[in-house]
Amino acid sequence: MSNAGVEPHPIVLPGNECLILRTIQSQDAEGLQAYVRGLSSESRRNRFLGTLSELAPTRLDDLIRMCGPRHVVLLALTQIGSKLQTVAEAMLMVAPDSERGEIALSVTDIWQHRGLGTVLITHLEVRAKRVGVRYLFGDVLRTNTAMKGLARKSGYSVRTLFTDARLVEIVKDLAPANARSARQAG
Ligand SMILES: CC(C)(COP(=O)(O)OP(=O)(O)OC[C@H]1O[C@@H](n2cnc3c(N)ncnc32)[C@H](O)[C@@H]1OP(=O)(O)O)[C@@H](O)C(=O)NCCC(=O)NCCS
Incomplete structure (x- = not known):
């Protein structure tokens, strides 16, 4: 697999908290599972669109392999003593x-609600544009206000x-506004 990952680099939230962002690696399996177990049941349901207490081994395996340009999981980590702890994850999949x-x-x-979701979605968009993605979409529970x-x-x-009446789809056209209007006019 090509090493197209993101080198660890700092991200700063609006409240000046500093985190580290990087691509998932094979040694993150345990940390990712601990992260998923540590989410509230509501957050887990919202993220995985159903009830689960942890990731099934095959799903965990699939996620930690997602370190390429078209299939990627980004992790945001915070330093706790000498250890790094995962506080967020963001996934992009392009067929x-x-x-x-x-x-x-x-x-x-x-x-x-400290601005991290906004930072992560922006990073996913940058990476998606790099591999030629025009539209980003995601399935979201209809009840997921956040x-x-x-x-x-x-x-x-x-x-x-x-x-599926439980879900809504979020969609964004990543083309710049001027390119969109040119396409519509043509
Ligand atoms: C959805 C989620 C990723 C948002 O991340 P976040 O770091 O809290 O988002 P931000 O702090 O960047 O907030 C951005 C905007 O999201 C909305 N938002 C975030 N939390 C919200 C809440 N609890 N209620 C209503 N709106 C909320 C607001 O519009 C907010 O803008 P504002 O700060 O100007 O009010 C986070 O709530 C989460 O992880 N939820 C559980 C998992 C999930 O739902 N994943 C989505 C599956 S695709």
Whole structure:
């Protein structure tokens, strides 16, 4: 697998808290599982669209392999003593030859509403553009006010999904506004 990961680099939140952002690595399996177990049941349900207490081994395995340009999991980490602890994760998946990319993310409960979700979704967009993605989308529980709020604030539209009444789809066209209007005019 190509090493197209993100080198660890600092990110600063609006409240001046500093975190480290980097691509997931194979040694993150235990930390990611601990992170998922540590989410509130509501946050877990919102992130994984159903009830679970931890990641199934196959799903965990799939996630820690996502370190390429088209399939990536980004982790935000905080330093606790000499250890780094995961406080958020953000995923981008782009199928081969597709101009659509799927995103999903979560922030651990005590770090929510401090601007981290906004930073992560922006990073996913930058990475998606780099691999030629035009549209980003994600499935979100209809009841997930926080994610719908983050999505709207970040320029996504929120659409009803007729295939599943529990869900809405968030979608963003990543093309610059002038390119969009040129396409519409042509
Ligand atoms: C959705 C989630 C990722 C947002 O992350 P966050 O770090 O809290 O988001 P931010 O602090 O950047 O907030 C950005 C905007 O989101 C909205 N928002 C965030 N938390 C909210 C809440 N509890 N209620 C309503 N709106 C909220 C607001 O519009 C906010 O803008 P504001 O700060 O100007 O009010 C986070 O709540 C989370 O991890 N939830 C559980 C998992 C989940 O729902 N994942 C989405 C599956 S795709």
